[in-house]
Amino acid sequence: MTKKDDIVQGEGTKSGGLSRRGFLGATALAGIGGATGLGSLVMTRESFAAAAEEARNNYVVHPGELDEYYGFWSGGHSGEVRVMGVPSMRELMRIPVFNVDSATGWGITNESKDVLGHDNTFLNGDAHHPHVSMTDGRYDGKYLFINDKANTRVARIRLDIMKCDKITTVPNVQAIHGLRLQKVPKTNYVFCNAEYVIPHPNEGSDMENMENHFTMFNAIDAETMEVAFQVIVDGNLDNTDADYTGRYACSTCYNSEKALDLAGTMRNDRDWAVVFHIERIEKAVKDGSYKTIGDSKVPVLDGRKGSDFTRYIPVPKNPHGLNTSPDGKYFMAAGKLSPTVTIIAIDKLDDLFAGNLNEERDVVVGEPELGLGPLHTTFDGRGNAYTTLFIDSQVAKWNIEDAIRHYNGEQVDYLRQKLDVHYQPGHNHASLTESRDADGKWLVVLSKFSKDRFLPVGPLHPENDQLIDISGEEMKLVHDGPTFAEPHDCILVRRDQIQTKKIYERDDPFFASAREQAEKDGITLEADNKVIRDGNKVRVYMTSIAPQFMLTEFKVKQGDEVTVYVTNLDTIEDVTHGFCMVNHGVSMEISPQQTASVTFTADKPGVHWYYCNWFCHALHMEMVGRMLVEKA
Template sequence: MLPPAPGNPARRNFMRGGALAGLAGASGIIGGMNIIPSAHAANEPSMPKDHVAPGQLDEYYGFWSGGQSGEMRILGMPSMRELMRIPVFNTDFAVGWGITNESRRVLGKNFPRGGDLHHPHMSQTHGHYDGRYIFVNDKAGTRVARIRCDVMRTDKITPIPNVQAIHGLRVQREPKTGYVFANAEFRIPSPNDGRDLDDPKKYQTMFTAVNGETMEVAWQVIVDGNLDNTECDYEGKYAVSTCYNSEGGVVLADMMQSERDWVVVFNLGRIEAAIKAGKFKTIGSSKVPVVDGRHGSELTMYIPVPKNPHGVNASPDGKYFTANGKLSPTVTVMAWSKVDDYFNGKLKTPREAVVAEPQLGLGPLHTAYDGRGFAYTTLFIDSQIAKWNIQDAIDAYGGKKVNYLRQKLDVAYQPGHNHTSLGETRDADGHWLVSLNKFAKDRFLPTGPLHPDLDQLIDISGDQMVLVADAPVYSEPHDAIILPSKMLINKVKRTWSRTDPFFAETVAQAKKHGITLEKDNKVVREGNQVFVYMTSSAPQYGLPNFKVKKGNEVTVTITNVDSIEDLTHGFCLTNYGINMEISPQETSSVTFIADKPGVYWYYCTFFCHALHLEMRGRMLVEA
């Protein structure tokens, strides 16, 4: 019997049924971990593997880039349920990100109201996720941001000087995330101050290291070509980036003249030594040390690879890294030990670091790993995932007759990034693979010319990949990470701490005014400035009203004194474009000009009580 046609709701059930029929132990046990712990699960052996019963928790967290929405998203896996959106580079009216004083301090003055968020990566210690931070990049705004995992809130955003369009991003694995590595993709004049506007020969870009603890830019390296994606080793010695446009062109035809581009390897120890010895320069007003890592530098190694390489990914055993061909049907496998040999003078050419170049299909973009010696590569043009064996590919490159390709799985459609559970750490567990597809086409109900993107959940716990579920997604996810919920769930705070540094500056301001935020409801006037302090406790605000004059600069500071988990309040001021969220024990503030006389109601936007609709007050603006 043929599967139902695309668009038929029975099609997904057919696919799930076929997937389950081909799996041993269809009860939902994967690697000894029961993903259907509900009481009635035993009576439902045909439940799909992505089923999480009502009231039960997912076994994995997924952290997804939000692309041009500028936000990061948290998913539960395997249910693929979206749990929360974390605003980073975007304005979010729901929680007041970009509106509150606390968020604006993180975003900085005159922040761009938007961003293109790619590549979330969690901080690591000795190659294991440590649950402290997630770092993300903004291609549109040339920034790097840090998200605290305990409160799932962005706490630092760092603009990167001297460059434009931060694309690839990775975290140092060993000994811990000291550096966050960031690639600037577009070549620009340096300094970019209006000179050399139409002289591409004087354009350049740089590789940047950011201190993951202070979020200050540590150093930069000038490179040849346009930087794309980046990766690092498991020993803390090297970082590596794919580069394209070796021609230095500014239009497509000029960028396609050469037969090869390269992967550039950065010797971290040598770079640090050069900077310590004063062998660097600064550019314009920036004080960041800049070293020259272009061809011929002892700081870098340029490995020739097929034209326009894209993703670069390190295997969890710490032995290899791959560059995905994009315009070649091949993936280039390189050995970290060979990189050592090159910098120690034991290799004649950088190309000798290549140990395999398996041919997989059309449009390889990214490779993920399962920790069992297998790799999974997205084939953008073929709309497939290719599963292949790393050692077999190395043996075939050495002349042995061996088949390294194990399976090709159709996905829908045009996959970009993919990610395996724990696949970028030493703990890769080989349970799940997610394919982040650029096109959905016929997979969902039509929604107008703009279609959703499509994430597909794939079971890789057996010998064969099995497609388990479709999940529509807004905007364009560029990467994701997956980790077991048990690694993080006990580190996540259920309520804020009253001494949290996130609102420390607001607390300090209140102290100057003699205010105890947990109990005082007062209005403080300083000339044209008015400071309004109030508490919120379901179902009322501490102040039923406050009075200001037209033209006053008003700062409203609210402290949620409720301590019950999930009892969040909001503060929305009608006709002023102001809303902010105040979680239990949190303090939030917002500053604005009272430029319209009259009566303006404020009210709670998070349903908090049976009398939620009555939780409101008035701002009285005198003419």
Template structure:
């Protein structure tokens, strides 16, 4: 009997014991589910089958008593909302929403001058598609400095300062369309933020070669995590999907689909295999240093040729249309999910030196194992105890499996590596366990981010929420303990201990976040701590005012219709949690001004008349009285 036959029989035998009847049911409908059919047996498949995933009492409690704090911060991508959502774990109380690629009328993000400077020209986009939030590292452990996240819709990468929970930098990646997978260099610290360009385009994309897909290429990008400038790019074959980096700082790997370079669904299915591209970061840096690169169009970013045959990359064949790529927390493997294959491919990182040195006969020699897990494997996370947890999209399950037993089985030993399968509701995509993107994985909680909720919550019309399910993995068995409805398809999450994040409670007056506004005030001769003045410069008017609950320093000012008005508000309150706001009625102007913060917004004065402004963050017993009048005079008066 062959190694693969042993493996297949072992898995089926285990499944029949753990979940009688499920495999026979799914076997008849797997093809239907894979094609996304939602009628007939396809509907039954998507509903998840048995009731095994009903909430159970776990070994740990999800209850956080009143007045006590959660053990973890959970950072969820906001999906199509373009934001990041912050939850306390295990309570799953939503603590904050961080607007990033979207516009937010509560905080003024996308409207204030401070946020526009950070967003640059892309503030004109009101949409975002936030996918993969990841926290910065030092020596493989999260250091709590920054969170990075990508916008697939507009090819951007943003950085969030975790002392203030606000973005402080954003960059648009040149020469690509759609940043999909995003991961960080883990050691010695987050020097690079790596971004996958998903969709190949003509290079340069200036109208030439549009009808010649064989001339389309995409690029893998490194952003300097400190300066937030694009450092270099690598041109590759195929559509880049997901990726991860190793724990040495030397290698990264990205799954690629569409090796056919097709532009239609059927065309992307013709080849028998696709690949995972392994990037040698040291060689790429040396190529840049040696000048072995080109540039594309108007961009000055160095572009290294990393297509097949390059010295800086290796293309390892793996099953068709791979998706997730996740580094095991012990640093041994890149685990790449098959999506259209029931297997995952375990790339042994220790063999990559030999791969690049040409000491292996075949690129497939770096595959340590390809365990068969179930239908539609997408993403894998870890508990730090040698176990991996993979989402099975078509099976609607999480499978827990032993990595080293999988390797032993692949090498011919008769050992079963699947520990448990747990039904989830329904169709899981990403999953993430606590601290599982660092060497500090603690094996406490796991979240399955499910694409469908079906009947799990009160009906809200045709658009359903997604369902993030919380699973206790502290014991030998996974136990489902909580459902959390989520909006607009969160793609991924990262969960870290609360002591890794150190926030500031009151703004520092010299914070660089509003340094440009302070500089403008200084040039106008304004003391932001004390002055309440109006400065006129032709049809440009700058209004400076302080705020102390419950009063603005200016309760009225006059402008002319059509004037460009900039209002600068400095909150002089020093009491934690006493935030003010500034909102002008009928002008689309709204912003947050927290204690000791300076915020500014620029708008065009409307039609003549009285236009009230008010504090829109409840701050005082006399909050309703905290208001003022903008007197707009006719333009020709």
């Protein structure tokens, strides 16, 4: 017979006892099991450990084997995107976006500055929400988009080369947070929320009159990366998602109070989920029925309460996550300060906008109570949802249709399982879950604290990614992984949905500016090794092939502005070269068939060595050259 103090929901304490939270959680689940036949989900510590071990053994990715999924992790405060293999949880690559990266030269090379802006003054980023472009509601593997909350930007990454190729600064707003993509017919728009209200015009006057403060929902053209339109809303925008018709997007909205203090933002029992009618907005823009703000030419529409473009659905309380179920039926708004998730029926939105419903809440078809601090919801494609509970440090698995039946008065339990995670989970993400193809295999939970899970590394602790097997009836924790601040969110894409290049094509637009300059100078990038002087501007063209630069010495004068172009002639994948000029803050990566360039001032007379800083050959150490700087 099972002893009460051996019952666990997730993982027991190492001392053999049970935490208060674990005890209460297990007791609650035992009650559910007795009522619904879920008693098999109440596990002893031994059975939990055995189940987890079985899951780990079944999904080991051995050396030389490939993962089933690409995982794209937001790099948080680092401003980058991390590429992971799932289920191995091996880090494959880091894609610099809003940060400076000395390994690849991002933020140093001219090609990266073409993207970041040559006058870029921001050396930081706060990358939150990575999302992959879609065609007909399925990942097409073309682009990945991610926001920079710190500096109000949105970036696009080409997934064929895993490089950022466009960055857009969104005007008229501050702090782009929630970001999702239009799913059908394809990703025409990147929908993104600006979180904080600001006065308009924001020029230092009338800063105390909150009536003049607002923020906006924004749509960016996915191909041109230009802002297509902005919609003014009431309150602070949080997260967002789109439906599977192309007609609607929905955003959670907190601080309906327009308060400037913490207590004030929590006065109201309900805030809103704001639904945007994309077709009506597009028509208004096409008809010219909009205004502009300041110097920006972006169409701005008023979507505050009473607008034809929006509807405000009251939901509790300071809502956070907004997620669309993969069957396209529901928007889910997590309550954060309420133990509930609000289920909004998308097929009722036409009637809502047509005025055929008595009130906005008529589109709500369920509101299950799950636990303390619900933040984000993901799905397995089998009718189940998984919601992170920040305060409880748990993931709640629940059945959507049962939750709706319960809301309608039926005596049915919708909770299937609660699993302890460590600790305070924010986002969670199941494999393929934002697309029609949600396959219910893996769930990643991104926890904000790790406490004692890993070796101590000083006052700043790592955070914790956990991998959970959701392929069966029980959730099974199979992996803990420390991660640097702050991973925030991720997305899992099947490996066959991403088609990467092995080497660059010579006409790749990523280095088009280098080719354009070379043509002006009469240079063939693949063949010439020459120095071009244009006043005090010097352009140095060189090729490389392992293990040598084909130009091993060049002369310039002190004070010259020097631009070095290196073209890697190697055609074998993996044979990447680097160029590092000693004591000049210059380094960059040049992959096979790529051209990369960097500009610097030769302000120090004398001999300055440059070398290949990406290991490429047995004679890699000998791959060097000299810059000779004549004294002015």
